[in-house]
Amino acid sequence: GDSVTQMEGPVTLSEEAFLTINCTYTATGYPSLFWYVQYPGEGLQLLLKATKADDKGSNKGFEATYRKETTSFHLEKGSVQVSDSAVYFCALSDQDGGFKTIFGAGTRLFVKA
């Protein structure tokens, strides 16, 4: 079945450091890929998405490229801020119907000033 694997956390970085959170997936079809972010005490919100191979999603300085050949969707940011501290979830949606959205386990990021 479909699955999403993302790197375990927590990840601790200093402000202005480079961030990479790895995400790989297994899917039978042609999924859309998402990164959601969850700030403390809140629900998830969409950070970025990509709907086909080689698409790059970007938002708030974060980027991720849909790599079909390596089945990956790694999240990157060139310079993190304390306000980026949150839990990041990689997800895929593999068929029309939405109910097949599969989430990774989440990666907690701490950014120190």
Place this chain on the structure above:
Amino acid sequence: NAGVTQTPKFQVLKTGQSMTLQCAQDMNHEYMSWYRQDPGMGLRLIHYSVGAGITDQGEVPNGYNVSRSTTEDFPLRLLSAAPSQTSVYFCASSPTRHRSDEQYFGPGTRLTVT
């Protein structure tokens, strides 16, 4: 737009009690779903609905019921609470059933069953 709203924010139940978690959205979204979030396990789908009057089971439906009598509301019922149902519950909606649609999440309900 209030988006997706959930009540209550926190709830403590005793084993065997029943209760309903409320979820409402004011965006006229077709698709709604309930997830539970447990440490190290991401989000797991409990039930979902593709429109008023239509519901179906997700990955972990046992112990939960849902109904969708209107487009706006999608309550989740715990029939007889068990400690294994201690979790954070999120309701979500999306405009259509298309795989590229993002989901909009409510703020969550933290449930403890003793």
